Amino acid sequence: MATEITMPKLSDTMTEGRLVAWKKSIGDRVERGDIIAEVETDKATMELEAFAAGVLTEIRVKPGEMVPVGTVIGLVGEGGEPPVAAAASPSEAAPVPDNWQPPPESPPSEPMAAGDVPERLLEVPPDAGSAPEHLPPPVGDGEKASPLVRRLAREKGVDLREVKGSGPEGRILQEDLEGFLGKQVEEKVEVERKTLTPEMSSSPAGGGKQPLSRMRAAIARTVAEAWRTIPHFTVTVAVDMGEAEEVRRELKEAGSAVSINDLIVKASALALAKFPLANASWTADGIIFHDGINIGIAVSLADGLLVPVIGGCQSLTVKEIALRSRELAERARSGRISERELSGGTFTISNLGMYGVEEFMAVIHPPQGAILAVGAILDEAVVRDGQVTAGRRMRVTLSADHRLLDGAYAAKFLAELKHTLENPVTMLM
């Protein structure tokens, strides 16, 4: 009989862990107490010991992957035993299919309540090959539970023999029952999620608490740090985009697919070259000016956002920016983007124009010094030379770190940006 190796719960607050390295290979003999893998949470790594002797028959999680606590990461079986026999225990409550593989990118919103994961890193009765919760339920005087828990179980139609008690002598507590019910709901939700569109699956099922996905946690960390440490101020300017739209049409007719956003990236790069404080980072020791102009483009995803970075914008043409931007956005959406392509940004552009937003304010992405929030191009009555005419107006808002630069500097930067966008031919030269 094979023994499952699971991602251990190393803290009450741990919901997922990273497999850092396997110390044994498939087919290796494993003795009790051997270190078979290393897992990491926060800034601590734990050496995972084998609690049963046998042969490592299966590795289900690759080094570097982040998986929820309780996920089966590998199997230790008898030598020669086919791995298929592994999960065939009839009394298993929630068997993991033999062919189960973690999704290519670890699921960001795996509903895994912290409480209902069995911890069995080291302690298994020396003679037992499988974890205690896989043993058949004791028969005889029934399960230990209070009358209240029994009544609740009856009302919910739960067989208490299926519930694992965490109280003294395995007594089933109300929270065990709630945990069990929660798990049932989650399993049902999990099945339903597969039939939903990605857009819908990102919203929590009804009320209740949803564990933080990795992306959510990362966004929360970044914006909270930014908001706490960076004194933001914003300056907004209206830009006449009629000419830019005209240029874009001409380029398209000439066979170059360039978006308005690509033009904004190019115009920003030109303006940043003239106003280097908007392309800098503040530190207590001094201001760091960046050699390159690396512009991050916020790309929204069902579960959050990613900011892929177009490096070296100062020496890229509009067409090159367009190509690179399309490629990065596509990769970000399909989850095939590398860490390198998400790092090194010196300035960010967030565009909500496609949602019809007039103007908004964005939070700076540390350690950058500024971010540009771009609204939609809207039809507006514009007064030109004393005449009211139909105009195409877009509002852009610069959020800047006041420790780095002041209002007048931000205004001059925006004036430069506005001038370039209103005279777009300068961008093509």
Place this chain on the structure above:
Amino acid sequence: MLKVFSVTQCLCGEICEGVMVITDLGLIEFDTAYALQERLVAGIATGTEPESLLLLEHPAVYTMGSGGSESNILDTSLEVLRINRGGDVTWHGPGQLVGYPLIDLDRRGRDLHRYLRFLEELLVRITADFGVAARRVPGRTGVWTTGGKIASIGVGVRRWVTMHGFALNVAPDLTAFDLINPCGIAACPVTSLSRECGTEVHLAAVRKVISDRFAPLLTEWMPEGRTARSSARV
């Protein structure tokens, strides 16, 4: 030879399970200290050694956690030791006080995150003793002042006994950090107790404060519970 710096006895007044041995190893090579850690951890896990706090300095060395990224070593000619702790690349060297608490988490609630928070709390209090306001940054394990990172943390755990630990910049040459992205954070500002105080702080003074604070704070944060190691857990 090991020099026992101080021994904290448990409340019963006798040397029993609650003993904390604090040892000042002085300047010691990374490998030598690592071998000592391994030996003590094995003893603590089997109950033949008391819990320990090793205080030391390393000759200049770069180390990298198991899951660290090579891309954070900016100067590729550097020799970097890859070791079994969490976290990314960091530097150790003279002027930096390194602490290796070898703690039996099995007896103290088996909560790794809480242990990391305890180390941060310890370091925040120690820097406060020298008049420096440091704080945690959620999501970035370590201790920070407005001037940058003052102490880094990287822990390894074997059979629920901790090894490695923390490194507090007391008065090191901070330029050594320029060749790496400390802890995997690009352009991460790094500072030291001396720089924050505006005057040279001596390691001996910091060692004294840590020795006084360590055991009581550990008991406060992670009191010893039942000895789970010998009994089976449900």
